[in-house]
Amino acid sequence: MVPAAKTDAVWRAEDTTPTAIEAALRALMTESRSRSQSYVPARSLNLVCIVDEDYSGEVANRLRGVGRFAASRTVVCAVSPRHRTLDAVATIAVPTDTEEGVHAPMRETVVLDVGPQHLRQLATIIDPLVITDVPTVVWSPHGHSDALDALLGLAQVVLVDSVDEPEPADAVARLRELMDRTYVVDLAWLRTTPWRERIAATFDPEKLRPDLRLISNLVVRHHPDSAIAGLLFVGWLASRLDWELGPLRVDGAGARTGRAHTRRQDVQLRLQADRTMTVRGLAGVEIETASGRWLRLDRGAGGLRARYRGPRQNDREWTIMGASRGEPGILGEGIRQALLRDATYRPALLRASELV
């Protein structure tokens, strides 16, 4: 259940300074606590968002949808050429459904109106505004790479959605560059999680594990804008199973095709867009092995629809349960993952880069 929140205290100022904003946040916090001793400051992470002001409403909606994964302190930098001065609105929000005697976390939001002239020096504005000693995550969904670069020194994590980059090759290059400088949480990678879990589960029984070395054909279907998610999925398998990869070629049907080399045999690779898919991420995965097994997973109602054929041509079909997380859920998962470390993303990305 997503906890509802209400605004408890507000402060606003024009042509202000980070020091004044930080002081105002402390005062707001004291003011809220004087209303209820149940209110306690949340201290999990800072989220710094750099957004085009014209699209800030859309980003605010996405952030509202993350529910319990909301950052402790969110600093939104709304960028517009119209802004000449640093204007700010600071708010404290508390859950609406607090129980007597149960602590209710207070979450702080600062919306800063910034102009292009502020972006290169953004670190000097943001640094005083983030809570010390909790991780800081930067998310810049509308580009502004100069601003993002300016904040890498104070952020521990960068949140990206690599499907935002139209060209997968560009996405891979930018991710590699970022990854060398900080820890990256990629929403495109998180959209592949249920698929990775299910393929891992399929081959988990001891008698099936040897078949991982016998994979002969892999088809990945994806949203037309999510080729990078497919590439990351193939990169993941390649990194886990020691496949040798080469660049994929686009065939007449627009699919990316190629081969992976393994110790036993080649694996036919095919990444194709599924134009019926309405949400970002993967639409389906199909795996065949030289031992005669075939598994196909597709998005379906209530989870993934699985179809399986064994070496004896015995067909089976079932649903692997799991609720769709939706885009707000994916963003929330991205924020949660900022507190964790996934050692498999980097190798998957590096191997995916060999495909483009």
Next chain:
Amino acid sequence: MTEPLPNPLTEGLERLPVHPTALVIFGGTGDLARRKLLPALYNLAADGALPERFHLIGVSRSELPDEEFRTQAAAAVKEFSRREADPKVLDALLAEARYISGSFDDEGMYPRLSEALDGFDAASGQQLNRAFYLSTAPEFFPVIVEALGRHDLTAHDGAEVRVIIEKPFGTTLAEAQELNRTVLSVLDESQVFRIDHYLGKETVQNMLAFRFANGMFEPLWNRNYIRNVQITASEDIGIGSRAGYYDHAGALRDLMQNHMMQLLTLLCMEPPVDFSADEIRNEKVKVLHAIQPPEPDRTIRAQYAPGVVAGREVPGYLGENGVPEDSNTETFAAVRLTVQNWRWAGVPFYLRTGKRLSRKVTEIAVTLRPVPHQAFNQEGSVGVQPNQLIFTVQPNEGVTLKLGAKIPGTRMRVRGVNMEFLYGTTFLSQSPEAYEKLIMDAMRGDATLFTRNDEVEAQWRIMDPVVQRWEAAPGPLPQYEAGTAGPAGIEQLLAGDDKWRAI
């Protein structure tokens, strides 16, 4: 035997694969199933955490078609799930759920159950693991386990069979021993998962992380620095509609003998060699072996009398529906224990639990010895207090460290302040319900958070003499006013200058 090939695809995954499983809930239409187990299964399904092939069978006495069981189960999930149910996931979870009706001692019921399980195996083309969850009245535990044995349901070629047993595991030492004998006559200990749902709570598991992942506490974690430990499980509610169960159990059996003793073992155990189920349980059992049953002057029991809770007048225990007017069942129990080993000798451990107390709280408070020399002037302040470390299990899951700090002002005055770590404000994740964690662990075969046979018996060995003594003693019991901190005279349990923490 050669080691199986590792699965290279599982590295980095938060949810590790679980072997395809058929879960049978005995008592599938009962209160626990409706309130806890079915909602837990739904939440696991929604998270994509259940095995990719998962089948559910409910077993109960009522005559129901499969469809009606599915309808009832869906209604239970909608009512009790911690989050709103996604109809598509709920449909997928229950689409193939089966229901077998029959009393648990009906020999004809088990072949039907076996047939349903075989049907799931055939449909999935593999031998599914089988997990039998005994969510029934405790008198049926041995009945069901023995019947599973007679009907060859305790082993399954190429797959695992596990039995999950709810509490209470016996109501006396003799009963617990007898139940263990019965269970282990048909099952191996590795197949048995005795539930103590406290162990599924985050804060309880965090005690292990807190003690063994931080270097700063272990040097203090002994008789030289710790003055006393208080474990409190207080409830502001009465017995509600549970008179039938509660009047036979009482506070000591309901919470102290099992949950609170588990908390004590986690607090006192030595660092295990590793965090495998048996290494942890070995260390916990050693703690229990170091505890002697408390002498009569180190135990107190009482019943709640009418009073006022949260501004509302409430009846006393003897006035509750279904409670005999001459009942001698305690609704409050407190004991003082000592752990007689090198680390803990001489440190008093105070355990108290009760219903209709002033507040709901479950916590472990570790009070350190005071500083050896009071250098500060105490005038005008409460002065320097001993440090306390408090693990709160509910309602505000977290850890508090009480420190002395200077009061702002021109004078050097000191009072206690709190440094708090709260789960609700520090992590973004919502803690799963204890049952979600425990069901998954049982399906995975990880017994770390379940009670082993020797642990159960060792717990009973400490508390059984108290139970026997109390049952033999005539009533009426001392009373305490509902809404208070318990009966007068509980200070008698305390050693020296020790004081009870406020509830």
